[in-house]
Amino acid sequence: MTDDFKRELDRLIARRRFMKQAGAGAAVVAFGGALWIVSDELTATARAETRSDGRPRLPPGQHVISRLKPMGGDVGDPNPAHFRLRVHGEVEHPMTLDFHQLLALPRVEQSADVHCVTRWTALGIRWTGVRLSEIAKRAKITQRARHVIFEAAHGYTSNIPIHEALKPNVLVAYRIDGHAMPRAHGSPVRAVVPDRYFWKSAKWLTSINFTQRDEPGYWERRGYDNNADPWREQRTS
Numbered sequence: 001m002t003d004d005f006k007r008e009l010d011r012l013i014a015r016r017r018f019m020k021q022a023g024a025g026a027a028v029v030a031f032g033g034a035l036w037i038v039s040d041e042l043t044a045t046a047r048a049e050t051r052s053d054g055r056p057r058l059p060p061g062q063h064v065i066s067r068l069k070p071m072g073g074d075v076g077d078p079n080p081a082h083f084r085l086r087v088h089g090e091v092e093h094p095m096t097l098d099f100h101q102l103l104a105l106p107r108v109e110q111s112a113d114v115h116c117v118t119r120w121t122a123l124g125i126r127w128t129g130v131r132l133s134e135i136a137k138r139a140k141i142t143q144r145a146r147h148v149i150f151e152a153a154h155g156y157t158s159n160i161p162i163h164e165a166l167k168p169n170v171l172v173a174y175r176i177d178g179h180a181m182p183r184a185h186g187s188p189v190r191a192v193v194p195d196r197y198f199w200k201s202a203k204w205l206t207s208i209n210f211t212q213r214d215e216p217g218y219w220e221r222r223g224y225d226n227n228a229d230p231w232r233e234q235r236t237s
């Protein structure tokens with residue numbers, strides 16, 4: 001089986017599973033020639049669930065869809081052989097990792113929900129990658145590091161405070177749901193910050209800058225909220 005075929009098969013199986021849980025209140029939406037399912041029942045269920053931090057699983061104003069939707073952006077070079085990740089700024093050991101060096105770092109596989117500011121949420125996406133905290137430890141961030149700026153292809157950036165960046169659920173990810181990162185979702189490597197709206201999760205990641213001062217990113221300079229906490233509905237500023 002080719003990778004594409006396996007991916008398509010997994011997608012069909014996942015859709016079937018989602019359809020079974022979605023119940024009567026399911027609607028099918030077409031987007032760019034593909035299908036997504038929106039489920040009132042799964043939305044209600046996720047709203048009733050409680051996370052370990054006491055928050056409801058589903059942030060206010062969100063509805064559950066069957067899987068990630070590619071949201072576009074200025075696509076970067078997907079070739080892992082060309083990949084370099086520069087780690088710089090407030091670090092004692094600046095470094096540049098190629099794809100193999102990134103893969104050699106302690107790997108975690110964990111599922112996380114994704115909340116897009118356009119009001120869809122995808123539950124339980126399985127991400128594989130390296131914790132940002134692991135990279136911070138290896139680069140030896142200094143006491144002055146207060147913010148993380150993700151830098152991506154064609155000048156896209158996003159910013160998060162250091163306490164958010166060092167949470168164990170924040171990843172530099174290279175696989176989604178057991179498959180290599182698809183091009184539309186940031187191949188070969190993207191950031192994943194599950195507890196912020198998804199625009200903070202820079203795709204086609206090229207560098208990580210630890211800074212003393214905050215540097216509002218691409219969307220933050222265009223009217224989106226600097227903090228972007230979905231549970232406080234920090235959508236626009």
Ligand SMILES: Nc1nc2c(c(=O)[nH]1)N[C@H]1C(S)=C(S)[C@@H](COP(=O)(O)O)O[C@H]1N2
Pocket residue numbers: 068069070071072073074116117152153156184185186198199200201202203204205219
């Ligand atoms: N490099 C880069 N990363 C990016 C973007 C972008 O335009 N360029 N868009 C952001 C926005 S607005 C969203 S909603 C998510 C979408 O990720 P997805 O396409 O995997 O769903 O990626 C974020 N990361």
Ligand SMILES: [Mo]
Pocket residue numbers: 071116117118198199
């Ligand atoms: Mo977005």
